[in-house]
Amino acid sequence: MNSSKRKPAASLSIIIPALNEARHIGAALDSAGKGAGVETIVVDGGSRDATAVVAASRGATVIACRPGRGRQMNAGAAVAGGRILLFLHADTRLPAGYAGFVRRALASRRVAAGAFSLKIDVQRPALRFIEKVANFRSRILKMPYGDQGIFVEKRLFRRLGGFADMPIMEDFDLVRRLRRMGDIVTLPQVALTSARRWEHLGALKTWLINQAVVCAYLGGFDPRRIAGWYGTGRLR
Secondary structure: OOOOOEOOOOOEEEEEEEOOOHHHHHHHHHHHOOOOOEEEEEEEOOOOOOHHHHHHHOOOEEEEOOOOHHHHHHHHHHHOOOOEEEEOOOOEEOOOOHHHHHHHHHOEOOEEEEEEEEEEOOOOHHHHHHHHHHHHHHHHOOOOOHHHOEEEEHHHHHHOOOOOOOOOOHHHHHHHHHHOOOEEEEEEEEEEEOOHHHHHHOHHHHHHHHHHHHHHHHOOOOHHHHHHHOOOOOOO
């Protein structure tokens, strides 16, 4: 691809899949703000709490969908008006000025997609180690995960068929396909994500389980089977 050619600035759609995220979704939407050319779409998977109410109060478009993160993100992308899609977890906050960083990153023809650097919102040595490993993987192996806020042009996302409808590893699968289309950049600006997943089982145990999930997926195991081994499969 020719990196000397530039694409014009694009409008941006932030898509947040959510299920019972009333405690966190407000902070995620507040970080997204209400800037010019930016829309926020929350795809609710059947929450029993006030997720949809909180999201609507922040000015987000709220749509309903059957639960399943990949399915929900595809539903949000289907109604998105922006030329750029940014997929954000409900417990993750965007950095200040994120829209400009995203647009500049995708202005290069050689870039297929990108994400932010990972930062976890609790100060613990074990979590700092996990951040370093995650950011190394993201920059060197070109494999960011969904909690880093993956962004891509809508036309390329549609060309690839969006997220696979699987109960786990949908972000991993999409990024692997995107890598064949161009560079995957990791911005130095950080997406601040909740430590709740690591605190639930402990940082080391959670990290080891995550690595086992990746190895099982790469080993050809059915994602439905992998998700069954680990409950909901939402540790990653």
